[in-house]
Amino acid sequence: MVRSRAIRTLVTLFFVIIFMACSKQKKERVINFPKTDLSLENFIPKPLQVIPSNNGFALDKYTAIYTSKNIEGYEDVGKFLAKKIKAKTDLDLQVNVNDLPNIETVIYINQSDSLNVEGLEAYELHITQDSIILNSNTAAGSFRGIQTLRQIIPEVSNDTLIARTKIWTIPTGKIIDNPQFEYRGSMLDVARHFFSVEDVKKYIDILAYYKYNVLHLHLTDDQGWRLEIKSWPKLTEIGGSTEVGGESGGFYTQEDYAEIIDYAAMHHITVIPEIDMPGHTNAASVSYPFLNGNGRKLELYQGTEVGFSTFDTRKDTVYTFIDDVIREIAALTPGPYIHIGGDESHATKKSDYIYFVNKVEKIVQKYNKRMIGWDEVATADIDSTSIAQFWASKKNAQAAVDKGMKIIMSPAKKAYLDMKYDTLSKHGLHWAAYIPVDTAYIWTPESYEGIPIKNILGLEAPLWSETISNIEELEYLAFPRAIGYSELSWTTQENRDWENYKVRLANQTPFLDRMNVKYYPSKLIDWKKNKNKYKKIDKD
Ligand code: TNX
Numbered sequence: 001m002v003r004s005r006a007i008r009t010l011v012t013l014f015f016v017i018i019f020m021a022c023s024k025q026k027k028e029r030v031i032n033f034p035k036t037d038l039s040l041e042n043f044i045p046k047p048l049q050v051i052p053s054n055n056g057f058a059l060d061k062y063t064a065i066y067t068s069k070n071i072e073g074y075e076d077v078g079k080f081l082a083k084k085i086k087a088k089t090d091l092d093l094q095v096n097v098n099d100l101p102n103i104e105t106v107i108y109i110n111q112s113d114s115l116n117v118e119g120l121e122a123y124e125l126h127i128t129q130d131s132i133i134l135n136s137n138t139a140a141g142s143f144r145g146i147q148t149l150r151q152i153i154p155e156v157s158n159d160t161l162i163a164r165t166k167i168w169t170i171p172t173g174k175i176i177d178n179p180q181f182e183y184r185g186s187m188l189d190v191a192r193h194f195f196s197v198e199d200v201k202k203y204i205d206i207l208a209y210y211k212y213n214v215l216h217l218h219l220t221d222d223q224g225w226r227l228e229i230k231s232w233p234k235l236t237e238i239g240g241s242t243e244v245g246g247e248s249g250g251f252y253t254q255e256d257y258a259e260i261i262d263y264a265a266m267h268h269i270t271v272i273p274e275i276d277m278p279g280h281t282n283a284a285s286v287s288y289p290f291l292n293g294n295g296r297k298l299e300l301y302q303g304t305e306v307g308f309s310t311f312d313t314r315k316d317t318v319y320t321f322i323d324d325v326i327r328e329i330a331a332l333t334p335g336p337y338i339h340i341g342g343d344e345s346h347a348t349k350k351s352d353y354i355y356f357v358n359k360v361e362k363i364v365q366k367y368n369k370r371m372i373g374w375d376e377v378a379t380a381d382i383d384s385t386s387i388a389q390f391w392a393s394k395k396n397a398q399a400a401v402d403k404g405m406k407i408i409m410s411p412a413k414k415a416y417l418d419m420k421y422d423t424l425s426k427h428g429l430h431w432a433a434y435i436p437v438d439t440a441y442i443w444t445p446e447s448y449e450g451i452p453i454k455n456i457l458g459l460e461a462p463l464w465s466e467t468i469s470n471i472e473e474l475e476y477l478a479f480p481r482a483i484g485y486s487e488l489s490w491t492t493q494e495n496r497d498w499e500n501y502k503v504r505l506a507n508q509t510p511f512l513d514r515m516n517v518k519y520y521p522s523k524l525i526d527w528k529k530n531k532n533k534y535k536k537i538d539k540d
Contacts, residue, residue, distance in 0.1 A: 073139025
């Protein structure tokens, strides 16, 4: 298998070289590239190793893309790259089309088992004057690699060489890259305020550009149940009908959810659905009152208090209900995880809470998924295969370590996207901290609160939505901080430096502006204003 792949690679490379030699004979272009330096590019997250060779690769209408063909996912990655190049430059690059006339340069996306670094998402880019060869073990690795490539295709502007020549110069050199953590996520709370499929897709677009690989959806809470469950339809009919502030809420049909999953999969992003319980369950209990365990009168809730609701953890029918919900969600979700919440169950007795988490873990496992829960779940008698998401309690995180569990790092004081930047922030809360852009970046998830790195699965930045109700407000809180978290989870500690990062961050504006992302323009950053004027000039 490995040998036949290697042979295939060699044969393809051979053809690429012959092909390029022939095209050279056809036509020799003389391009005077400005001197480049790959190591000075504004990559985020910063790659493991960048070795510049100070020349230029001409990306233009004479460029074509080729990919490994018989290995699942590679051609899709090639097509994805072509689409993004079209959006940025208006060039129409062909993918895996043979016998193209006038091709001068090629981008070759290649499966290879002989990389300098191991890892499912590792990749290497070899950029020379004539070719860009992207090698990776897996299609996911090649997908991360093309994000790096996207980041070094210059943005257009009217006074550059590009506008006159329609050549985008890509600096030559070599990049060897591999993420530090296998889990690099962000969470969207679609329960407190509902966000449309289109909003979620836009969030995925940006996350993918910065090499995130997980989107956690907080689908249920006191204020709303947002995913259709066919066996319990009132969950969305009643429980999905409102949201914080009293607006009309909303929910994803199972088709909508499948659309999000597919879109995420195209971006090599795993979706993790969260059904928060036994607390945070008012919307479920209003829909089906037998679930309720707090003895209080049930009504739809549009406020922002936490900790008042609980399931009746000693009733068998509650577990029949949960079994149905988990069964349906597991069937809809290709990823390996289901998140059961488990946070802030202040209305649940401690012994009931432990009984509940133990039972729900078994249900999740019955449907062949791994359970994730907020750090409180580590107080139950759960397996080392389950995962704790550290948000507040060092003691709970230590309990998870003692059980040999993996931990997702989301400390509220550092990684909560819903915390205000400072006292003047338009949106957000500040119960954990104010988190300006530098504070969000300058900390070490690798050793935070003494949690050993071997227990750390990765990092996740949750965005709770009590104070935000549309995509602009979402973007205000998420960006630019989520960009920094991508670097904290991908790049090793030795490779991170605030002074260096903040310059690279300042240079994200052409991308963020083009994507119409309404980021918070923190004064700590000297934002580069570089409006895209190319199309306008072209018409003149
Ligand atoms: C705590 S973090 C919560 C959420 C809130 C958030 C607001 C966690 C597991 N629970 O219910 O939305 O604070 O910052």
